[in-house]
Amino acid sequence: MTLAQDGGTPVRRAAWPSWPPPATQEQRDLLLEVLDSGAWGATSGTKVNEFTEAFTRSVGASYGVSVVNGTVALFLALRALGVGRDDEVIVPAYTFVASATSVVLAGARPVIADVTPDTLHLDPVAVGRLIGPRTKAIMPVHLAGAPADVEALRQYGVPIVEDAAQAHGATRHGRPVGTLGDAACFSFQSSKAMTAGEGGLIVTDDEDVYRRLWAFHNVGRSLEGGWYEHPDVGWNLRMTEFQAAVLIPQLAALDEQVATRERSVGFLRKQGLDILPEPVGTTRSSHHLALVRYEPRAYGGRSKADFIAAMTAEGIPLDSGYRSLSREDALRPYSDLQPCPVGEAAGDSIVWIRQSLLMADEEDLADIVTATVKVQQAFSRR
Numbered sequence: 001m002t003l004a005q006d007g008g009t010p011v012r013r014a015a016w017p018s019w020p021p022p023a024t025q026e027q028r029d030l031l032l033e034v035l036d037s038g039a040w041g042a043t044s045g046t047k048v049n050e051f052t053e054a055f056t057r058s059v060g061a062s063y064g065v066s067v068v069n070g071t072v073a074l075f076l077a078l079r080a081l082g083v084g085r086d087d088e089v090i091v092p093a094y095t096f097v098a099s100a101t102s103v104v105l106a107g108a109r110p111v112i113a114d115v116t117p118d119t120l121h122l123d124p125v126a127v128g129r130l131i132g133p134r135t136k137a138i139m140p141v142h143l144a145g146a147p148a149d150v151e152a153l154r155q156y157g158v159p160i161v162e163d164a165a166q167a168h169g170a171t172r173h174g175r176p177v178g179t180l181g182d183a184a185c186f187s188f189q190s191s192k193a194m195t196a197g198e199g200g201l202i203v204t205d206d207e208d209v210y211r212r213l214w215a216f217h218n219v220g221r222s223l224e225g226g227w228y229e230h231p232d233v234g235w236n237l238r239m240t241e242f243q244a245a246v247l248i249p250q251l252a253a254l255d256e257q258v259a260t261r262e263r264s265v266g267f268l269r270k271q272g273l274d275i276l277p278e279p280v281g282t283t284r285s286s287h288h289l290a291l292v293r294y295e296p297r298a299y300g301g302r303s304k305a306d307f308i309a310a311m312t313a314e315g316i317p318l319d320s321g322y323r324s325l326s327r328e329d330a331l332r333p334y335s336d337l338q339p340c341p342v343g344e345a346a347g348d349s350i351v352w353i354r355q356s357l358l359m360a361d362e363e364d365l366a367d368i369v370t371a372t373v374k375v376q377q378a379f380s381r382r
């Protein structure tokens with residue numbers, strides 16, 4: 001069969017489910033309620049508080065603070081745990097660049113540690129080699145919605161900030177992501193499993209950390225103090241009532257959406273796709289993405305970029321994903337950027353199936369498999 005990129009018929013012409021899903025009536029109603037109320041900011045309205053409390057409760061954490069985005073959530077969590085100038089924070093090589101740039105924002109140095117080959121999560125052994133007197137925090141990332149092994153990082157006795165930007169609703173040994181470390185950060189950016197276009201939220205069980213988070217996100221004010229009293233240095237990083245209005249109804253939809261993606265990943269695995277496994281101890285992944293291993297040898301030696309281009313022409317838009325942070329030259333002034341062979345190999349070989357595709361039903365998902373086989377056969381023939 002001729003590949004679509006060579007003039008053949010594409011496997012699929014139909015669209016994939018949109019993400020975010022179409023707005024619900026409840027979202028429209030809440031949004032209009034905020035608009036008409038004139039209380040658009042969190043300090044005048046009630047929706048941000050309502051959402052923060054509901055989300056925090058769903059995670060099983062004691063305290064939560066909603067902010068403008070996930071990057072800022074990480075920055076605030078680090079600051080609230082005492083990370084500052086010339087401190088070091090260990091982050092995994094295979095993650096979104098914000099895991100490292102949030103450390104830079106806090107004035108500290110990101111130390112990039114390699115990941116384990118099976119899950120691409122922070123490798124506890126690599127962390128052990130990089131721990132030093134300046135290490136003030138470790139930031140495991142729940143990559144693709146699969147909970148990282150946070151217990152294995154506890155042995156180092158350093159505060160842990162969970163980057164849970166991709167892991168809404170995930171659990172490890174039955175415990176929700178967000179309660180595994182000292183603070184955890186979620187994102188509500190457009191691509192995430194819950195979204196308001198932008199947004200972020202930090203949860204913690206530590207009241208002192210909460211008080212600092214609250215002050216930092218609210219111009220240095222204190223919970224009990226007045227509007228023009230600023231016992232701390234802080235910034236206006238508050239979420240708006242509009243964001244909260246869009247987010248509130250999504251909490252109830254999350255479980256079913258996660259279940260849909262779980263079924264999709266199970267189906268694709270059964271059909272032979274080499275999707276990375278979840279770490280041992282995972283009781284629920286949010287399956288934000290499916291990370292697929294691409295083996296050039298099985299495709300006539302053709303590159304990952306060639307594969308993605310051919311699949312996209314077949315109507316299956318795949319993503320190339322991250323490059324290892326050890327190769328992000330922009331970080332060089334802030335980090336030593338030692339080689340991370342596993343993270344670098346992942347950047348060269350991992351292909352992403354994004355969330356919107358995972359929301360499709362089995363008939364649609366079968367197109368991914370059909371196109372993969374078609375491209376594989378065509379590449380191997382040449």
Ligand SMILES: *Cc1c(COP(=O)(O)O)cnc(C)c1O
Nearest residue numbers: 069070071096098099165187189
């Ligand atoms: C999305 C994301 C962030 C940053 O969140 P924003 O809301 O986009 O600032 C941080 N870490 C990871 C792993 C992410 O996927």
